[in-house]
Amino acid sequence: MAVRVYVPRDATACALGADEVAERIRDGAAGRGIDVEVIRNGSRGAFWLEPLVEVETDQGRMAFGPVAPIEVPGLFEAGFPGDADHRLSLGAVEGIDWLASQQRLTFARAGWTDPLSLEDYRDTGGFKGLERALQMEPQAIVDEIKESGLRGRGGAAFPTGIKWQTVLDTSADQKYIVCNADEGDSGTFADRLLMEADPYQLIEGMTIAGLAVGASEGYIYLRSEYPHCKSVLSDAIDRASQAGYLGENLCGSRNVFRIELRIGAGAYICGEETSLLDSLEGKRGLVRFKPPVPAVEGLMGKPTAVNNVLSLAAASTVLAQGAAFYRDFGTGRSRGTLTVQLAGNIKRGGLVEIPFGETLRELVEGYGGGTASGRPVRSIQVGGPLGTYLPESHWDVALDYEALAEIGGMLGHGGVVVFDDTVDMAQQARFAMEFCAVESCGKCTPCRVGSVRGVEVIDRVIAGQDREFNLEVLDDLCDTMIEGSLCAMGGLTPLPVRSAIMHFPEDFGD
Amino acid sequence: MNASAVSLGEIVEAAVESHRGKVGALLPVLHAIQDKLGHIPRDSVPFIARAMNLSRAEIHGVMNFYHDFRSEPGGExxxxxxxxxxxxxxxxxxxxxxxxxxxxxxxxxxxxxxxxxxxxxxxxxxxxxxxxxxxxxxxxxxxxxxxxxxxxxxxxxxx
Missing domain, CATH: 3.40.30.10 (Glutaredoxin)
Structure with a gap:
């Protein structure tokens, strides 16, 4: 019987040579007359170990990593895929502490399965939530989501059940489910990982959402920067449709739910839900006034549940395992698991899923192992490009929505970007304004023009020109952006700018 | 198939046809044209406008808003x-x-x-x-x- 060898097809694994590794393993095995079946699984999110190659044995899966393409011949010489005594040998994959110490819920399947195999998905509990939802009244599904305490994972942390209730309560001839897969925050890749490793979980969650609110059409709005993801998702949608998990007569019932994959076109602002809806309608992605909220008037003016990838995926867990199971994972008002992405200058970067409550320091030093450069950590940006830069005095904050809000930060989509002591925080503040200038949709003047002026003022501060005066102008400008912008782009850009000035004044000539 | 063999109008028509009936199909249509030609020629805008019953200004506006769309040919x-x-x-x-x-x-x-x-x-x-x-x-x-x-x-x- 063929030996099963797993080589991830994930974008990061491929960016590190996984395709070539898979090719070399096939060739190497063929050359040695070893019968090998190479399976392209999803990534486990331990990106510091990618490409992470696994061999199925009687004792479980044995891992090797990071396996660069040039390491493959050496692995074979050491006995791979059999018992191989090699410096890249990590032993049983369950024994890798970085993974074993996590509490995988949404990402439980990631890395174990072939992302496109419906059989693998069903064998690991897939579609149980959908099967249950098909037996329930829409209100009962919404109640279950409410009881679970599930909150939006895109950044705003709005209770998902309440959003769904609004869509359910609004009568219309057509309603929509829109999955916001425009994961544009630097330092985040959780959505991408999930969609590439476990796309059926998202499809199932969206279908449950459709049943809950009475929507027959769903859209996944995926950013164009994710070509691997596009390929996995479109194949997954096709396969799920062919197998009756999407389309008419859903799983043999009278229900209908279709999903169309839509690709963005390189606009960060389209991650903002109303801008995303305009983009889906074929327009410039301009931010809309709220109210009306999309749950009342969304896509094409119809009630629309716009949810993040992880929120929708979690809905399948909530329905499969029950609200109580999900709820009891959390602390305080932050329920379920916390998904953090360790990125930037980090030794052991990747995806960490744990219960809420761990501190930033524990994450960065424990899981992250400090910086990749080996230099001291100086600044950590949490929550994407609109998130706060935190100095060491703030690293003992617990990572949950409330605790971060108390210190003026935000968890956002869970991106944690680490900088070592070579960082110039004035340049980081300048970039925040520059990014806003590039990506502003242009609707609100404080964001569109303020960001351009912001870059100019910071340049003057950096040049030491009327420092005190210009810092005051900048502060004033930040107030104007916060008060006068419709969405988080203009409204939160001052967060990284102000936190950089407040916590790292020495970089601004103080 | 290169652009000269098939007229711009036909390419646009095919792109629009493949997304007929879809909600707000302009982005998919623009992607389809760009995937085929490498860019969205300015001359194609009137064809897109006619085929989708939109104004040329609307199409121009959308093309300009998104970083991905280019109206001039790019490199290989x-x-x-x-x-x-x-x-x-x-x-x-x-x-x-x-x-x-x-x-x-x-x-x-x-x-x-x-x-x-x-x-x-x-x-x-x-x-x-x-x-x-x-x-x-x-x-x-x-x-x-x-x-x-x-x-x-x-x-x-x-x-």
Missing amino acids: HTIQVCRAEACQAMGSRELELHARDRLGIDFGETTPDGLISLEPVYCLGNCACSPSIRINDDIHARVSAESFDELISRLEAED
């Missing part, structure tokens, strides 16, 4: 260098300068031989293994000046 290959924070933390500012220097062009430009277009990008979702670049649909991780040069040499050799 497109290289995107990530400029976002996670990559900055791993030296992308230097990589960006190196890329411009090596290719002799700025962002938004194409090498004189028409081989490579250089574009900025704000995150490729590869933030744990920064800095990242994308060459066409391939993403490359932990790119150094040396590995950048190697990748470029490979593209030049293929040419």
Whole structure:
């Protein structure tokens, strides 16, 4: 019987040579007359170990990593895929502490399965939530989501059940489910990982959402920067449709739910839900006034549940395992698991899923192992490009929505970007304004023009020109952006700018 | 199939037809045209407008809003260098300068031989293994000046 060898097809694994590794393993095995079946699984999110190659044995899966393409011949010489005594040998994959110490819920399947195999998905509990939802009244599904305490994972942390209730309560001839897969925050890749490793979980969650609110059409709005993801998702949608998990007569019932994959076109602002809806309608992605909220008037003016990838995926867990199971994972008002992405200058970067409550320091030093450069950590940006830069005095904050809000930060989509002591925080503040200038949709003047002026003022501060005066102008400008912008782009850009000035004044000539 | 063999009008018609009946199909239509021709020629705008019952201004406005759409032909290959924070933390500012220097062009430009277009990008979702670049649909991780040069040499050799 063929030996099963797993080589991830994930974008990061491929960016590190996984395709070539898979090719070399096939060739190497063929050359040695070893019968090998190479399976392209999803990534486990331990990106510091990618490409992470696994061999199925009687004792479980044995891992090797990071396996660069040039390491493959050496692995074979050491006995791979059999018992191989090699410096890249990590032993049983369950024994890798970085993974074993996590509490995988949404990402439980990631890395174990072939992302496109419906059989693998069903064998690991897939579609149980959908099967249950098909037996329930829409209100009962919404109640279950409410009881679970599930909150939006895109950044705003709005209770998902309440959003769904609004869509359910609004009568219309057509309603929509829109999955916001425009994961544009630097330092985040959780959505991408999930969609590439476990796309059926998202499809199932969206279908449950459709049943809950009475929507027959769903859209996944995926950013164009994710070509691997596009390929996995479109194949997954096709396969799920062919197998009756999407389309008419859903799983043999009278229900209908279709999903169309839509690709963005390189606009960060389209991650903002109303801008995303305009983009889906074929327009410039301009931010809309709220109210009306999309749950009342969304896509094409119809009630629309716009949810993040992880929120929708979690809905399948909530329905499969029950609200109580999900709820009891959390602390305080932050329920379920916390998904953090360790990125930037980090030794052991990747995806960490744990219960809420761990501190930033524990994450960065424990899981992250400090910086990749080996230099001291100086600044950590949490929550994407609109998130706060935190100095060491703030690293003992617990990572949950409330605790971060108390210190003026935000968890956002869970991106944690680490900088070592070579960082110039004035340049980081300048970039925040520059990014806003590039990506502003242009609707609100404080964001569109303020960001351009912001870059100019910071340049003057950096040049030491009327420092005190210009810092005051900048502060004033930040107030104007916060008060006068419709969405988080203009409204939160001052967060990284102000936190950089407040916590790292020495970089601004103080 | 090249553009001259089939008229622009027919290409647009085919792109619109393949998305007929879809909600707000302009983005998919523009993507389809660009996938086929490498850019969206200005001359195609009147055809798109007619086929989709939109004004030329609306199409122009949409094309201009999104960074991905280009109305001029790009190079044979497109290289995107990530400029976002996670990559900055791993030296992308230097990589960006190196890329411009090596290719002799700025962002938004194409090498004189028409081989490579250089574009900025704000995150490729590869933030744990920064800095990242994308060459066409391939993403490359932990790119150094040396590995950048190697990748470029490979593209030049293929040419």
